[in-house]
Amino acid sequence: MESIGIVLHGPARYDLLVWLLTLGRELGFRDKLLRLARLETGMSALDVGCGTGSLAIAAKRHVGPSGTVCGIDASPEMIARATKKAKRARMPVDFQQALAQALPFPDARFDAVLSTVMLHHLTRPARPEFAREVRRVLKPGGHVLVVDFGPTRSHLTRILPRLHRHGRTNLGDTISLFEQAGLDSIDSGAVGMNDLHFVLAARWR
Numbered sequence: 001m002e003s004i005g006i007v008l009h010g011p012a013r014y015d016l017l018v019w020l021l022t023l024g025r026e027l028g029f030r031d032k033l034l035r036l037a038r039l040e041t042g043m044s045a046l047d048v049g050c051g052t053g054s055l056a057i058a059a060k061r062h063v064g065p066s067g068t069v070c071g072i073d074a075s076p077e078m079i080a081r082a083t084k085k086a087k088r089a090r091m092p093v094d095f096q097q098a099l100a101q102a103l104p105f106p107d108a109r110f111d112a113v114l115s116t117v118m119l120h121h122l123t124r125p126a127r128p129e130f131a132r133e134v135r136r137v138l139k140p141g142g143h144v145l146v147v148d149f150g151p152t153r154s155h156l157t158r159i160l161p162r163l164h165r166h167g168r169t170n171l172g173d174t175i176s177l178f179e180q181a182g183l184d185s186i187d188s189g190a191v192g193m194n195d196l197h198f199v200l201a202a203r204w205r
Contacts, residue, residue, distance in 0.1 A: 037145040043111040047071040049118025053082025072098040101129040113144040131181035143202040150197045
């Protein structure tokens with residue numbers, strides 16, 4: 001798995017880590033991410049590294065019946081749990097097992113791509129492949145929101161690596177990564193929770 005990055009196989013532990021990361025404020029955290037992603041009614045969105053599907057399901061509620069949401073994750077266990085969650089919530093989200101470096105969608109398919117706390121799982125060589133795939137599946141005028149840990153760690157995020165092997169990302173490096181793939185950074189900064197930062201980039205052509 002080193003060639004593609006870290007793949008998580010414990011959905012229950014994953015949900016626990018999300019709870020720890022958000023200090024139990026998952027709903028507020030997801031709402032903030034959807035605002036940062038600038039999702040609107042009727043949009044088509046893709047959640048890359050969707051985990052157990054909570055953000056993708058929230059995105060589907062946000063885009064409404066006229067919008068579509070897909071989620072991909074490398075872990076079959078995550079996809080199985082996400083599918084069950086969506087069915088229980090009666091939210092039609094298309095979950096598929098796939099790699100971030102090889103998205104199983106046609107060119108210019110989505111208005112928005114989201115990736116939350118996933119980039120650091122990828123190896124350094126895999127990250128440019130992911131960025132190029134994001135550009136490929138975005139429509140002209142579409143945008144991507146990437147959220148991940150910054151280099152400075154809070155007390156909580158210093159504890160989390162004991163439970164889960166986190167890598168590090170850098171805001172400037174993330175901006176450069178997507179600019180080199182042909183996307184323009186339009187906003188970036190701190191999320192305001194546990195040293196998470198975000199980059200919002202757009203494909204204009």
